[in-house]
Amino acid sequence: MLRIENLSVSVSGKEVLTDINLEIKKGERLAVLGPNGSGKTSLLMAIMGFSDYKITRGNIIFKGKQINGLSIDERARLGMGIIFQRPPTIRGVRLRQMVNMIKHNDFDTDKEAKGFNLKGFLDRDVNLGFSGGEIKRSELFQLLANSPDLSFFDEPESGVDLENIILVGKVMNRILNKNKDNAGLIITHTGYIFKYVKADRGCVLLGGKIHCLGDPKWILEEVTKYGYEGCITCKGERITRKSRVKR
Amino acid sequence: MQGRKNNKEVPGKEVDIKSYKSKAEEKPYLEDLREISSDQRKNMLSAGVDPSHQGRSGTYIQIDHSVVHSKSLYPGLEVMSITEARKKHKWVDNYFWKILSVDADEFTKQAELQPHQGYFLRAKPGVKAVYPLQACLFLNENNIIQNVHNIIIVEEDADVQIITGCATASDVRRGLHIGVSEFFVKKGAKLTFTMIHDWAEDVSVRPRTAALVEEGGMFLSNYICLKPVKNLQMYPKAELIGRGAIARYNSILFAHPGAHLDVGSRVILKSENSRAEIISRVVSGGGDIIARGHLKGEARGIKAHLECRGLMVKKEGMIHAVPELEGSIKDIDLSHEAAVGKIAKDEIEYLMARGLSQSEAQVAIVRGFLDTTIMGLPLELQKAVDDAISACEQDAF
Known part of the structure; x- marks a missing residue:
């Protein structure tokens, strides 16, 4: 579905991602773990094509097509979608209008809004005065309406209380399970979300570089035990050892 | 220094009054508005005026210098030409130039010296109309001047909505519209006044407007100008002279290439606990906009806010926001926010x-x-x- 080859990205002249190689297969869910400021969001922004994120080297290949030069909307229409951590406010554009512009035909806006506890928000300006949890629900609501083949989740659990994290997990599963080929890239620094959404593979991003690739459960265990500092010295060896033992 | 010069309130870009025809062909009165031409109907509709009367409490239509229709469909609402009103009620004269000065500028003078009708709209005390009244000032002939003087009175405890649409026939390119309007919102009354301007590329427009709001009265004024116009200059003013009076001005403007819009709203809060709000949203699509606002607090316990947002969508064009706050007593609350930028x-x-x-x-x-x-x-x-x-x-x- 998505292949990233030797990708380096810079923002206002400063390199934020260095020589990234990643692949997400059809139907697969990849978890990217890493502390704040490690380049996780930059990775999503670069894949989506946001103008501040300049590709200095490498390729992004989506559905077999090199998309380095495509605009954001062209990428979205090819089947990518994203939930943002801090989306901008769009004054005068109601959430209902927004969803109706982007939704698939089979999406019942009013009915779904009820399930998201967003009924009262449909006639409010997009993101205007929304709390952290409300933004998260609204973003997921839009993503479900849009129903992309490849979904990017930027810190889906951040700012969400316990009650809502279950809802977040449910919706993520709905989006990812809608078609068997649907894939996802989930970014998190805590990993809490994996209690509710299963990831197939995981990796650690540190200082703009991929540090290890493997079973997300093991990675999370290691990170919990040694912290992200542990990843700097380990360079993925412990994970490699673990998978060898398993074999 | 350029900025300072622009800051000054001026009658707007030069308009040569003499370059317009002062005589227009007489148009017949239409008892039945179905006789109105389809082109006129179309242009009136786009200015919010519906010649079918549907959902309206009354209608006044003036084409060039002729009153072609005036009728009230609701008891307690008066709709007529200003000439007729002066004949019918001797006291109407007392409202003439009561809150505007006839020698304010060359345009007010012109309106007095060479009047071409205008409307008189009045809601009698306590009358609450469900549907809005509508008035249309229409330019049908090219190159003419249209000077109108309008008087709007909402008597005590009445509540009325008024829609006024100004439009031109499709083949009109050039013209000058001078509109003097004096509003009187009496004790406890409420007026929602919505004006839509739908002029043509080479039409100049000089509204001269003032409102007087008494105790507990509420004056809501909406102004929408989204269609091309050559140059437009106005700075309507509301004076709140009764305790707890409220004025609110909302404006939405779009300046097309070549247009010059100098538009502001001013509220003078003269009595205790009065309130005011001025909100404008202006977009330059290549033209120039000066968006003014002025709040003046002269009494205790007043509260007023001014908000101006400007959006530049083209390389060309200009937006100059000029918000002014003036307080002359303590215990007042005046605030403003202004922003101009691209998307x-x-x-x-x-x-x-x-x-x-x-x-x-x-x-x-x-x-x-x-x-x-x-x-x-x-x-x-x-x-x-x-x-x-x-x-x-x-x-x-």
């Missing part, structure tokens, strides 16, 4: 990430920016306004 990139890219093209995203953002829900427009008007906004979008991108 934020993060907003465009956010919408693009949802699959909207760049131009679709820009259209959605400008449409949202020009959101009219704050105006609480009569439902009947919404379509005309939505259509005008759509037309702007096509011009803008």
